[in-house]
Amino acid sequence: SDIYDVIIIGAGWSGLAAANYLIEAGITQNILILEARNRIGGRSYTREDAFKRGHPVELGSGWIYPGTNVFDLVEKLGISHDTTHYEFDTIGLYKNSTGELSEDEKSILVDQDFLKDFVKYADKNSANEVDWIEIKESYFAENPFMTNLERQSINALVHAGITIEFGSPLSDTNSETTKEYLERGDWRDIEFMAVPGGTGGGYTGALTRGLAQNFAEKIKTNEPVVKVDQQGDILEVYTSNGRVPLGVLKSSSIEFVPPLNDEKLEAIDLIGMGNMNKVIMYWDKSIQDVSWWPRGKIELQLITDEDSTSDEWTYFYVDESHNGNEDYHVLTSWCGGDACDRLELLSDQETIDLVLGNLRTMLGNNVPAPSERIITRWRSDEFSGGAYSYDADTGGFDSSSYRKTLFERMGNIFFAGEATDSDGWHGTAVAAYTSGVKAASNVEDSGILELPPPQFFPQCTKMHGDCGGQFDEPCCGGLSCVMDSRLSPVPSINGDLKTITKSIRKVCTAAQRGKRDRLRVGSISMYHRVSRRAGD
Numbered sequence: 001s002d003i004y005d006v007i008i009i010g011a012g013w014s015g016l017a018a019a020n021y022l023i024e025a026g027i028t029q030n031i032l033i034l035e036a037r038n039r040i041g042g043r044s045y046t047r048e049d050a051f052k053r054g055h056p057v058e059l060g061s062g063w064i065y066p067g068t069n070v071f072d073l074v075e076k077l078g079i080s081h082d083t084t085h086y087e088f089d090t091i092g093l094y095k096n097s098t099g100e101l102s103e104d105e106k107s108i109l110v111d112q113d114f115l116k117d118f119v120k121y122a123d124k125n126s127a128n129e130v131d132w133i134e135i136k137e138s139y140f141a142e143n144p145f146m147t148n149l150e151r152q153s154i155n156a157l158v159h160a161g162i163t164i165e166f167g168s169p170l171s172d173t174n175s176e177t178t179k180e181y182l183e184r185g186d187w188r189d190i191e192f193m194a195v196p197g198g199t200g201g202g203y204t205g206a207l208t209r210g211l212a213q214n215f216a217e218k219i220k221t222n223e224p225v226v227k228v229d230q231q232g233d234i235l236e237v238y239t240s241n242g243r244v245p246l247g248v249l250k251s252s253s254i255e256f257v258p259p260l261n262d263e264k265l266e267a268i269d270l271i272g273m274g275n276m277n278k279v280i281m282y283w284d285k286s287i288q289d290v291s292w293w294p295r296g297k298i299e300l301q302l303i304t305d306e307d308s309t310s311d312e313w314t315y316f317y318v319d320e321s322h323n324g325n326e327d328y329h330v331l332t333s334w335c336g337g338d339a340c341d342r343l344e345l346l347s348d349q350e351t352i353d354l355v356l357g358n359l360r361t362m363l364g365n366n367v368p369a370p371s372e373r374i375i376t377r378w379r380s381d382e383f384s385g386g387a388y389s390y391d392a393d394t395g396g397f398d399s400s401s402y403r404k405t406l407f408e409r410m411g412n413i414f415f416a417g418e419a420t421d422s423d424g425w426h427g428t429a430v431a432a433y434t435s436g437v438k439a440a441s442n443v444e445d446s447g448i449l450e451l452p453p454p455q456f457f458p459q460c461t462k463m464h465g466d467c468g469g470q471f472d473e474p475c476c477g478g479l480s481c482v483m484d485s486r487l488s489p490v491p492s493i494n495g496d497l498k499t500i501t502k503s504i505r506k507v508c509t510a511a512q513r514g515k516r517d518r519l520r521v522g523s524i525s526m527y528h529r530v531s532r533r534a535g536d
């Protein structure tokens with residue numbers, strides 16, 4: 001029965017980013033955030049001290065991309081993090097029958113033409129209407145003399161580069177928009193690409209806390225929204241005392257009155273929701289044998305004998321590879337795509353038996369069962385309904401238009417979340433955060449809220465060099481504003497700076513489009529809108 005200016009459903013990063021924007025920009029403090037779970041953060045979920053004090057583990061999101069707004073936030077909040085380098089020397093490749101491949105075998109695998117040839121073939125033959133099963137099968141058919149090891153190496157490559165990266169079934173992944181990711185998994189030195197939690201920080205949990213620090217009291221947990229009614233003069237939101245990511249919308253567990261329109265329903269139906277799970281295992285060296293530990297390795301990949309088992313808990317990540325995690329014996333096994341949906345139905349014991357079986361094949365029969373473990377099941381989690389959205393095979397139709405439709409406002413309801421991102425960041429925490437800020441900015445622009453006239457107090461900060469050259473521009477009573485060289489005209493201090501901020505964003509986004517690792521959407525912080533409410 002309470003009345004708020006804005007009600008936000010879900011305290012994932014999109015919801016938290018929206019709340020943060022509305023409050024920081026001084027638009028309104030009269031906000032309520034309803035979260036279904038008993039915790040905030042959504043699919044960005046750190047278990048602090050899960051196994052050993054000071055060594056957090058990430059159950060959901062684990063890497064941030066450098067050069068993004070989320071990376072900027074991590075730095076602004078002083079959250080500890082570390083880098084990952086994927087290198088040929090630090091990957092352990094194992095074969096079912098013969099154990100670890102020798103350096104020679106490894107380099108044959110990596111350097112031999114068939115892998116490079118497959119990547120080229122995939123690049124040439126991918127198109128919206130062709131899925132990854134078709135590409136693989138036609139390549140196998142055209143190369144009938146491949147050895148089984150070569151064939152399974154391609155399966156392993158596709159598993160790492162497509163099913164884990166996108167969480168999507170091979171039969172339904174848009175090959176045109178995903179082909180470049182194969183190169184990430186080609187087992188050669190891959191340049192610095194991401195920043196994991198690890199080491200005393202657990203960036204995800206710390207960032208969730210940092211985002212919510214100014215409005216923690218406005219968040220109500222254990223409040224699943226079941227109905228949103230905007231028929232009357234005011235929009236009404238009902239909760240029950242049991243869900244809003246794409247997976248949740250797909251399950252229709254929230255009743256919208258009036259119902260969501262056909263375009264929205266079609267978008268919800270046609271954007272894919274993938275799955276990716278982790279089995280995180282800890283061996284306590286004070287009571288267990290750890291002589292088998294794969295010291296010096298960052299990744300382990302088991303190359304199985306059969307196509308059918310190539311994606312069943314065959315990939316492992318070594319947490320020890322991060323600074324400060326020395327002697328912290330944690331391995332995380334990952335699976336993705338439809339294998340992951342299948343495996344999610346196994347019991348904990350069946351799961352650990354399968355994972356341990358693969359580990360023993362690689363590292364020897366003396367690998368003991370872990371002393372502790374965490375198994376995720378994101379598909380059956382009723383508040384996420386999967387791990388992250390992917391570009392489905394849409395019969396030649398550009399799936400970003402579905403994402404735009406999903407983001408569109410319906411009456412007084414504004415949509416956000418990773419799946420609504422149409423700039424190529426969907427499925428990431430960056431998309432979640434950016435969409436929340438955009439949705440909140442749209443609320444502000446909509447005129448729905450009766451707001452006092454804006455007052456602008458430009459606070460000049462550095463524009464990131466990544467966006468172009470740097471110009472020194474005198475402004476703000478002596479402060480210096482470093483501008484991107486492509487921006488013109490330079491904003492005047494008393495003008496409508498919001499409009500100008502938007503044009504800055506547009507310039508950055510357009511210039512960087514398609515370069516997922518380098519995209520920067522950070523210029524919103526250039527100007528702070530302060531104290532929109534009189535007296536604040």
Ligand SMILES: Cc1cc2nc3c(=O)[nH]c(=O)nc-3n(C[C@H](O)[C@H](O)[C@H](O)COP(=O)(O)OP(=O)(O)OC[C@H]3O[C@@H](n4cnc5c(N)ncnc54)[C@H](O)[C@@H]3O)c2cc1C
Binds near residue numbers: 061
């Ligand atoms: C295993 C895994 C690994 C990942 N790895 C990475 C990575 O390395 N890098 C990266 O950038 N991204 C990664 N991601 C993706 C990233 O975690 C998500 O894109 C991001 O966290 C999604 O944020 P969101 O706010 O859109 O949705 P969510 O985080 O899902 O937030 C939605 C919130 O709404 C709540 N909710 C649901 N239904 C209701 C309801 N009816 N009423 C009230 N509240 C409700 C949920 O509980 C949740 O808190 C990963 C995700 C997973 C699962």
